[in-house]
Amino acid sequence: MKPLINSFLIAISLWMYGGLVFAQKAPSAADQTGETETHYTREEVDHAFGTKAGETQYPALAIDTDEVPSVAFSAETSTDEPLKYYEIAPSTYFFYGNIAEVDENNRGFNGNAGFVVTDDSVVVIDSLGSPRLGKRILSTIKTVTDKPVKYLIITHNHPDHAYGAIAFKEQKGVIVVGHAGTMEYIKSDRIDHSVNYRNTFIKEDMLGFKPVKPDIMVGGELYSKQTLETGGKTFDIYNTGAHHSFGDLIVHQKEDNIVWISDLAFNNRVTFMADGSSEKAIDAQTWLLETFKDAKLMVPGHGSVQTSPFPMVSKTKDYMQRLRKDMTDAIEGEQDLQTTVDNTYYKDWEKIRLYHLNHKKNIDFVYRELELDLF
């Protein structure tokens, strides 16, 4: 186990969101035998890259289910081909993405998105992980309504939510709404790393990619909101701070009482901490549960939609609190990082998707966060 952990720690220090920079290519089914050139074990590969070429299976329902989709696309899939969607409430549509790392099979469909049809237009929430998927969202909307897309709300800058945005930006009349922190991301070298990484295995889907500067920026005070009204529906967009990215938003679809919570909590998936702050995330989770305890549905950025009392939020919060406590004990006990990685195995989480990849990175992230806080 030791050499593996060593390579993981090297990988961790090189980690950029959207891929391990030392990996030249996401592992293919062919090299999923034992340790691959990217130093993943078989188990880690299965956990991280859940989709296999040609295998497409959608759960029957997308609300309150532990069933997870496994959807694979080919490099030639047309941008005109609609995506499967779920109508989770009247006029409210949901795209249920794979729970996996981006790979050459899911091609960036490893997160959720959705749209709402109002009396005069369409409001889209998140754009999936490539320009091609952004176009496919637009093609899907056309099969549901003739109304024009008026707003695209990007909940945060991470690729799986934001890289389809250019497809909308190029449509006349679409107003892109995003967090003010997006501008920092666009200026950072993070975006170059992540685009280059994607170009190594989903180049065809990334064609035409450009960073999108939001037309309306949401920021300001923590938990303050900006409101959009269109066609009889109200969307309150709350700034939940930089808890998971350069800046995170949640969207309250008011009349229907549905909350699009983005990556503030994960369902059927281990969280991922590389940007943001575990402390801010826990605060925001507490705020979310207090503010929206009566919501009809919460729609996460990953995993199925949930009804009250939204166990995904408390589960994600418990995981983060437990990690903070364990890392505090480790640091106070002068335990080094590698020993801490070895000793912090959460058996009750091991079957949850992405545990084997994300848990070690999360340990690393929180350990370093607390080291700064405690000394």
Ligand SMILES: [Zn+2]
């Ligand atoms: Zn995400």
